[in-house]
Amino acid sequence: MLRQYELVERVKDYDPDADEAMLNRAYVYTVQKHGTQKRASGDPYFSHPVEVAGLMTDLKLDQATVMTALLHDTVEDTLATIEDIEKNFGADVARLVDGVTKLSKIEQMPENERAAENLRKFLLAMSEDIRVLLVKLGDRLHNMRTLHFIKKEEKRQRIARETLDIYAPLAERIGMYEYMREMQALAFEHLEPEAHATITGRLGQIREQDGAQVDSIALAIKQALAEAGLQVEVHGREKQPYSIWKKMAERHVHFDAITDIFAFRVLTESQEDCYRAMGILHTTWQFIPGRFKDYISTPKNNGYKSLHTSLIFDKSMRVEVQIRSQEMHRTNGFGLAAHWAYKQADDHDGQVAWLRDLIEIVDASHDAEELLEHTRMAIYQDRIFAFTPKGALFQLPKGATPVDFAFAVHTDLGAQTVGAKINGRHMPLRTVLNNGDVVEILKADAAEPQMAWLGHVVTGKARAAIRRAVRLKEREEIAALGRKLFEDIADRVPAKIGKKALRAAVKRLEMEDEDDLMHAIGAAKIEDRAVMEALVPGCTESIEEGDAEWTRRDRAISIRGLTPGVGFKLAECCHPVPGDRIVGLRRPNDSVEVHAIDCLTLASGIDNDWLDLQWDKDSQGAYGMLRVTLYDRMGTLAEMAGIFAKNHVNVRSLQQTQLDHPFTSYEIELEVQDLAHLTRILSALRASDAVAQADRG
CATH class of the missing domain: 1.10.3210.10 (Hypothetical protein af1432)
Incomplete structure (x- = not known):
């Protein structure tokens, strides 16, 4: 001490x-x-x-x-x-x-x-x-x-896991690689003691069998650069056991299959010498394509600068080489800490911009579990570089999509995204970005984040923003539903309900405000009778179950077709479309499930709260499901596709469900306008010689 x-x-x-x-x-x-x-x-x-x-x-x-x-x-x-x-x-x-x-x-x-x-x-x-x-x-x-x-193994494991999941990545994100490596090594030893002992033992065997190998390779690199007039320092080392174990896990291979166990660091006098050294090494030994990274021209977010390449020695041995100047080396090991110590300036602002992204993530996260998920995603480092059309550089995790890129540029841009161009070509929003891609985001003021995006975004910032937007939208829609239901409730009490009575009811029910009450009604968190009693205390004492005053009025609520909103979801059992008579099943803390009135599964919802629904007069478009059985002969599938084309219908999915010669059955999801459109398609299918049977799914 x-x-x-x-x-x-x-x-x-x-x-x-x-x-x-x-x-x-x-x-x-x-x-x-x-x-x-x-x-x-x-x-x-x-x-x-x-x-x-x-x-x-x-x-x-x-x-x-x-x-x-x-x-x-x-x-x-x-x-x-x-x-x-x-x-x-x-x-x-x-x-x-x-x-x-x-x-x-x-x-x-x-x-x-x-x-x-x-x-x-x-x-x-x-x-x-x-x-x-x-x-x-x-x-x-x-x-x-x-x-x-610490004696308790459970406590040691918890601290080691937290270190590996949170603190080591945080150290990496601010460029403190020395801290990161030591934390990873110590955590790995406690979390995977058998793997740690095995890898450490194998490294020891390699050291004993050919202890001079690292020194001989380092000397060869130094001599090759000296002959070209470069004065450098070369340091060789074995990779950390944790790094080797991680690579084994990612590639699903054994220790013997890891060929790049040795790593070397070349320290030059200047940045220009870094590029000269790289050229000399690449012409002296074969380099491995796809393994070269230039973190000097495009430094990492944490300020890390270096050239990385992999070379092949003695025809089979792969070694990783990092080339950097002495100045880069002084600051790379301790990142922001080194900047703080040597410069005492605010030049680290850009390097910790991601911390401000974390603040957005915290504000957008719904609960502690979601918050932890998003922050973990935000601090992990494995990165690619992508550019805006004007050349602004953004670093993203591997696997990132244009939606991730849009949210990285600005939360508002992400929310308004409707499409993307990658390297000048229109591409789907789920496209995985590659290093160096130029991404142009197409936006619309009226656009909103889509729940489906959660299936392909990988950044914590994007996931948090999407979930928050969807939650807010869902709350708005459920509150709007609650207002419609409240009108019916208010009609059943023996008094005219004004603002004063409504404010008093909110207070009696211990709600935050009027919107909170409407959301509770829409989400079925509160019974009609409780609301009636809060509006006019004592009014329900004489009302028996089933009395007219207690029963909800037959006032249909309108919904849209193709996109009914996050407060409603179209049932997958009957796939209702505009034109079908519909009802809604309302369960506490869930979206209203919309069914066709003749859906066979409605019986299972007999104890749920039923809502009378109707399609909005302007509703057009829904996803209809068909079950079609074709004769198993050449051309029948093409004939069915022709029927769809003539009827101007878009096929969203087609799945073969049964092959029972001479028949083949399919489930087909179609984007149709309404019930009449779907009926015309069914009639055309049933009239075709290619079709044995066609019904709604």
């Missing part, structure tokens, strides 16, 4: 103007507050914040950050308060300690009960001042180094 004077000397070495007295006071304060508290290792508890402060001095961070590291557990684990911290050490340190404390409190909650509001506050603090995250990462790294002292 660092002694008091050693910690102060470390800070003074890189910051001669640091307030020595204030640093001493913070050190003494944390020792006194933690007192006789012990860690699982048996060490005094204050050794932990002192070691975290030491990590901050390794990064050459400012005095306030070092003091925050010293004090970061005092509010959580002692009687100290944020007010005490502010009084003794100033508002800046108190704000940083508060930000770190909020995340620590969240960690102690069960995963499904994490407080989204607290996490939102932490993310806000982190986006406004990255030092909050730097201290938290130092805190987690030191905890991982001492994790083996």
Whole structure:
């Protein structure tokens, strides 16, 4: 553990103007507050914040950050308060300690009960001042180094999993690769001890069998570059056991199938020398196509710069080579922390823009579980680059689609997306983007996010925004349904209902406002009788079940055809279309399910709340389902397709359901205008010699 004077000397070495007295006071304060508290290792508890402060001095961070590291557990684990911290050490340190404390409190909650509001506050603090995250990462790294002292395996596993899922990716996203690698290595050892031991053992065998192999390859690279006039440093190493294990899992292969176990780093004097070195290596040894990445011309979001390539040595051995300048190397290992230490400027704003995306995600997430899903998606790193037509660069996860790209540009653009051009060609919105694609988003002011997009978007920001928009739309539609039902309820009470009575009813029912009441009515969260009683207290006492005053009036509610809205869903058992007589089944907290009046499955909904529905007078378009049996001979499928074409119908899907010679049966989903249109199609099919039978599905 660092002694008091050693910690102060470390800070003074890189910051001669640091307030020595204030640093001493913070050190003494944390020792006194933690007192006789012990860690699982048996060490005094204050050794932990002192070691975290030491990590901050390794990064050459400012005095306030070092003091925050010293004090970061005092509010959580002692009687100290944020007010005490502010009084003794100033508002800046108190704000940083508060930000770190909020995340620590969240960690102690069960995963499904994490407080989204607290996490939102932490993310806000982190986006406004990255030092909050730097201290938290130092805190987690030191905890991982001492994790083996915790006796309960379940607790060790939970902390290791959280480190691998959340903190290591966060470290990567701000370019702190040294922290990321050590966290991954320590977490892997606890989560997969057998795999860790096996891979470590195999690496040891390789080292024993040919320990000089890494050195010989490094020497060959250095000599090839020296002959071309480049003075470089070359360092070789084996890949981390976690990195190898991850590659084995992704490729579903054994250890022996991993050919690029060795990695080499070439350090040059300048950026220009990086490209010269790459050219020399590519002409000296065969490089592997598709494995070259230029992170100098297009740095990662975290500021990481390097050239990556893979070469083939001795005809079979694959090695990964990273080429970077000495300056790039100094900042790559610790990313934003290095920028903060050396520049003390706001030039990191662009690198933490993704944190502001996290704030949007928190605001859009419905519950803690959804929030955790979205934030995990947002912080994982495996990235591709895509460009706007004007050349603006956006980094996205692999597998991203134009919808992800649109939301990355701006939430409003994502919401208004109707189409996309990729490299000048119109492409479906579910198209997976490739590195370097130029994406033009086509938008319409009246467009809205579609629930179907959730099937192909991969970014947390897009998923959160889509879900939020769909939820808001659903709430609006259900509230609109509730207003129609409320009119019927109001007609059944023995008084004329005005605004005053409605406000009183909202208060009696303990609703937030009128919209909240209408949504509750539409979502079947509240019975008609309870609403009537709230409007006119005592009015239902003499009403018996089945009385006219109690029964809902026969007032049909109109819905649209092809897109009835998220508050309604067309039943898949009968596929009603405009022209069918329809009813709705209403269940609590669910969309109204629309059925044709003669649907055989309606009997199963006898205990549900039934609504009288009708198609809107302008309704045109719905998805009709047919079951068609063709004679199994040449040309019958083409003849059926011709019937569809003559009747101007779009086939959405066609699936063969049975082959029983001489017949073949299909289920076909069609986009039709209305019942009359569907009936004409059925008549044409039944009149065809190619068709043995045709019925609605």
